[in-house]
Amino acid sequence: MGDTKRKAILETALQLFVKHGIDATSVRAIAEGADTAEGNIYRHFKSKGDLARTIFLDCANTFRSTLKKAVREQSGPEQKIEILVRAMFEFAFKHSREFSYILIANHREEIITRDMLAKPLPKDVFEEALQEGMEQQLFQVSEPTIAVAWIVGMVQRSTIFIQRNITSLEPENVIDETVKAVLRMLK
Amino acid sequence: MGDTKRKAILETALQLFVKHGIDATSVRAIAEGADTAEGNIYRHFKSKGDLARTIFLDCANTFRSTLKKAVREQSGPEQKIEILVRAMFEFAFKHSREFSYILIANHREEIITRDMLAKPLPKDVFEEALQEGMEQQLFQVSEPTIAVAWIVGMVQRSTIFIQRNITSLEPENVIDETVKAVLRMLK
Amino acid sequence: MGDTKRKAILETALQLFVKHGIDATSVRAIAEGADTAEGNIYRHFKSKGDLARTIFLDCANTFRSTLKKAVREQSGPEQKIEILVRAMFEFAFKHSREFSYILIANHREEIITRDMLAKPLPKDVFEEALQEGMEQQLFQVSEPTIAVAWIVGMVQRSTIFIQRNITSLEPENVIDETVKAVLRMLK
Amino acid sequence: MGDTKRKAILETALQLFVKHGIDATSVRAIAEGADTAEGNIYRHFKSKGDLARTIFLDCANTFRSTLKKAVREQSGPEQKIEILVRAMFEFAFKHSREFSYILIANHREEIITRDMLAKPLPKDVFEEALQEGMEQQLFQVSEPTIAVAWIVGMVQRSTIFIQRNITSLEPENVIDETVKAVLRMLK
DNA sequence: CATGAATGAGTTTTCATTCAT
DNA sequence: AATGAATGAAAACTCATTCAT
Numbered sequence: 001m002g003d004t005k006r007k008a009i010l011e012t013a014l015q016l017f018v019k020h021g022i023d024a025t026s027v028r029a030i031a032e033g034a035d036t037a038e039g040n041i042y043r044h045f046k047s048k049g050d051l052a053r054t055i056f057l058d059c060a061n062t063f064r065s066t067l068k069k070a071v072r073e074q075s076g077p078e079q080k081i082e083i084l085v086r087a088m089f090e091f092a093f094k095h096s097r098e099f100s101y102i103l104i105a106n107h108r109e110e111i112i113t114r115d116m117l118a119k120p121l122p123k124d125v126f127e128e129a130l131q132e133g134m135e136q137q138l139f140q141v142s143e144p145t146i147a148v149a150w151i152v153g154m155v156q157r158s159t160i161f162i163q164r165n166i167t168s169l170e171p172e173n174v175i176d177e178t179v180k181a182v183l184r185m186l187k
Numbered sequence: 188m189g190d191t192k193r194k195a196i197l198e199t200a201l202q203l204f205v206k207h208g209i210d211a212t213s214v215r216a217i218a219e220g221a222d223t224a225e226g227n228i229y230r231h232f233k234s235k236g237d238l239a240r241t242i243f244l245d246c247a248n249t250f251r252s253t254l255k256k257a258v259r260e261q262s263g264p265e266q267k268i269e270i271l272v273r274a275m276f277e278f279a280f281k282h283s284r285e286f287s288y289i290l291i292a293n294h295r296e297e298i299i300t301r302d303m304l305a306k307p308l309p310k311d312v313f314e315e316a317l318q319e320g321m322e323q324q325l326f327q328v329s330e331p332t333i334a335v336a337w338i339v340g341m342v343q344r345s346t347i348f349i350q351r352n353i354t355s356l357e358p359e360n361v362i363d364e365t366v367k368a369v370l371r372m373l374k
Numbered sequence: 375m376g377d378t379k380r381k382a383i384l385e386t387a388l389q390l391f392v393k394h395g396i397d398a399t400s401v402r403a404i405a406e407g408a409d410t411a412e413g414n415i416y417r418h419f420k421s422k423g424d425l426a427r428t429i430f431l432d433c434a435n436t437f438r439s440t441l442k443k444a445v446r447e448q449s450g451p452e453q454k455i456e457i458l459v460r461a462m463f464e465f466a467f468k469h470s471r472e473f474s475y476i477l478i479a480n481h482r483e484e485i486i487t488r489d490m491l492a493k494p495l496p497k498d499v500f501e502e503a504l505q506e507g508m509e510q511q512l513f514q515v516s517e518p519t520i521a522v523a524w525i526v527g528m529v530q531r532s533t534i535f536i537q538r539n540i541t542s543l544e545p546e547n548v549i550d551e552t553v554k555a556v557l558r559m560l561k
Numbered sequence: 562m563g564d565t566k567r568k569a570i571l572e573t574a575l576q577l578f579v580k581h582g583i584d585a586t587s588v589r590a591i592a593e594g595a596d597t598a599e600g601n602i603y604r605h606f607k608s609k610g611d612l613a614r615t616i617f618l619d620c621a622n623t624f625r626s627t628l629k630k631a632v633r634e635q636s637g638p639e640q641k642i643e644i645l646v647r648a649m650f651e652f653a654f655k656h657s658r659e660f661s662y663i664l665i666a667n668h669r670e671e672i673i674t675r676d677m678l679a680k681p682l683p684k685d686v687f688e689e690a691l692q693e694g695m696e697q698q699l700f701q702v703s704e705p706t707i708a709v710a711w712i713v714g715m716v717q718r719s720t721i722f723i724q725r726n727i728t729s730l731e732p733e734n735v736i737d738e739t740v741k742a743v744l745r746m747l748k
Numbered sequence: 749c750a751t752g753a754a755t756g757a758g759t760t761t762t763c764a765t766t767c768a769t
Numbered sequence: 770a771a772t773g774a775a776t777g778a779a780a781a782c783t784c785a786t787t788c789a790t
Contacts, residue, residue, distance in 0.1 A: 005753075005754080021210075021294075021295070023208070023210035023211070024210070026779075026780065026781085027780080027781060027782080028779085028780080028781090036754075036755090037754060037755045037756060038755090038756080038781090038782085039754075039755065039756070039757090039782085039783075039784080040753070040754050040755070041782095042781090042782065042783075043752085043753065043754075044753090047781080047782080048781070048782090104294070107291075108208075140367075140371070141364075141368075142356070142360075142364060143354060143355075143356060145348070145353060145354055146345065146348060146354055146356065146361060146364060146365075147368075149341070149344040149345050149347070149348045150340075150341045150344065150345065150365070150368055152340075152344055153337075153339075153340030153341045153342070153343055153344030153345070154336075154337045154340045154341055155340070156340055156344075157336040157337065157339055157340030157343075158333065158336050158337065158340070160336070161332070161333060161336045166332060167330060167332055167333055168330075169329070169330060169333065173329075174333060177328075177329060177333060178333075178337070180327075181328075181334075181337055181372050182372075184327070184371055184372050184373075184374070185368045185369075185371050185372035186371075187371070192770095192771090213762075213763060213764080214763075214764060214765080215762095215763075215764090218773095223771080223772090224771060224772040224773055225764090225765085225772085225773070226765085226766080226767080226771070226772060226773065226774095227770080227771055227772070227773095229764090229765070229766080230770070230771075234764080234765080235763095235764065235765090379749095379750090395584070395669075397582075397584035397585070398584070400783075400784060400785080401784070401785060401786080402783095402784075402785090405752095410750080410751090411750060411751040411752055412751085412752070412785090412786085413750075413751060413752065413753095413786085413787080413788080414749080414750055414751070414752095416785090416786070416787080417749070417750075421785080421786080422784095422785065422786090478668070481665070482582070514741075514745070515738075515742075516730070516734075516738060517728060517729075517730060519722070519727060519728055520719065520722060520728055520730065520735060520738060520739075521742075523715075523718040523719050523721070523722045524714075524715045524718065524719065524739070524742055526714075526718055527711075527713075527714030527715045527716070527717055527718030527719070528710075528711045528714045528715055529714070530714055530718075531710040531711065531713055531714030531717075532707065532710050532711065532714070534710070535706070535707060535710045540706060541704060541706055541707055542704075543703070543704060543707065547703075548707060551702075551703055551707060552707075552711070554701075555702075555708075555711055555746050556746075558701070558745055558746050558747075558748070559742050559743075559745050559746035560745075561745070566774080566775080587758080587759065587760085588759080588760060588761085589758090589759085589760090597775075597776090598775060598776045598777060599760090599761085599776095599777085600761085600762075600763080600775075600776065600777070600778090601774075601775055601776070603760090603761065603762075604773085604774065604775075605774090608760080608761080609760070609761090
């Protein structure tokens, strides 16, 4: 089935994009890694940019599903926030390529076009939980969007922190500490 | 004087690197912007990478000085953290190119070599203030390095937030709110 | 029926060849326009060149038949020449794609192979009428072949002239003037 | 001097464009013929299209100068037309590449842009002479532009005729006959 | 008969870097 | 010190053609 090659291309591209950056990854390298001809990539994707965009949407969707699934079983804004932060960390480790790629692609306007921002994004899930907490007057936050920025920023940096082995703390401790810090920050 | 051209090259390169990305900026474009010949850039810098690295060091030093200068006049860890967060926001707006470039370059291992991490970096200034607060048992943080990660992550995301005009809040409000959130998080 | 697809391929190819040029038309574009698969084109034609050649022969034959039919009803060399010039103009407007394609293909040696020049061609019809006029000493021409060149050149340029809207004259006037000019030239 | 290479590129490109067509000529082939690197062609010309356009303008200018020079020494519209037709034939043989290229490029809208039609073109020289003859009521032509189309069409076809060795007539005879035919046509 | 994924050689173009002047 | 022509390797992308299904 032709779908096999398509998947191989997506997988190899994700791997190389994360490892060397999007610009530094040539279409030829992707083709070689996916064991196919360069030209074949252009059968499946209109351009390298299209490929990068498709991967971003895939990753963002996977991430969003993970978060939605995690939050579904919880009641109470605090519990939701805690589980979301933990889910984010878990995703960052179990799907570290997807997570890294989301962060990389986020900085590139040619990949994240304006119309994509209208679609459901991972951050929406956080926003809902925060909104709920604000309505119940549990959180000292004047706007949910900015609080999402804070939380995402904290978790993002913390994962880099763990990955680069900067701290002597165990990953689990970092996660626990971060969860506590996030809740202190909100309340 | 050759120094004038050197400065023009550094300035143009910084501008273009931030606007279009490092890879998407050609040496020719830098030469044109700095009103000099391509070959002349290689008289002042060994390579494009060397140029990118030099700019990073310049930016990081300027940023670090700004933070050091801000913190010098303050006594008390809380005051220091507050002033550092405010200084970081101020730098992000007054020297937006330098700030953006630091963030961009941070993701690129060819530019930020291992030996550069040994040099004094902006985050050191935060770390000192946090250490001081921990010793005085003012902050509920088990390690200063991770708290730096949290704070930097929060501020970084918040600036993107303001720059991209995502919120309806005024920049000043965002800053005030963020300062408060940081302090809640630490205490 | 397979014949339907064959016709669709020929028609689409003719259309695209004239609109964008033969080289700039991809087999894929033809397949899409004819609502078939790329591979299927190679069932009907040996190669893109073969397709281009087949179309040329079709067009040239249609053109020749048109001329032959027109001249059949006339007696007298002058009347024949007049009707031929008019028929050529009519063909250029009613079958503008076929006419354009003949002109385009004429410049390409890979399409018009030497052996095709031996076959009956449109210009033969002109040549016969001229020969007849020369024998009756009505025309001041030393050789019929060169006179065909003159006439064809005049009409060809005049049609381009009309198509590109260079003149303020009505198409009908251009045709009448050209007929008169041709006859003046011959006599 | 760098001008040498530029000229070599122009010359080789003209040669190959005429021999194999513009599309069928690769930039690599031009580079090889001009004994330079592919990349160097892009220092001198923005693109292959730019190169093709530059060559067209060069050829058209040379042709126009030739015609202007020829007509300058003549008085009387008939003499002017005669000398112009002869000059056109001479150009077609002495500068056969330039002449062929003008004809080839004329059919390509991407090369002959609209704004180029506003510039002085070879046909203008014919038009002036015809206008003069019309004012003196020597020529039976209702508009000079269409008569230019006729004359150019006749000469163009006649040169192909000679080049392809279709006739048994000597080139000089073809020219003499064509001159006479043109004058019969106009008067 | 028909499909369209796959191929691989080819295309135009870009660009960091060198070097003669 | 400065220039900018020249280089050559590599980039993204196209396309006629083949072939397994």
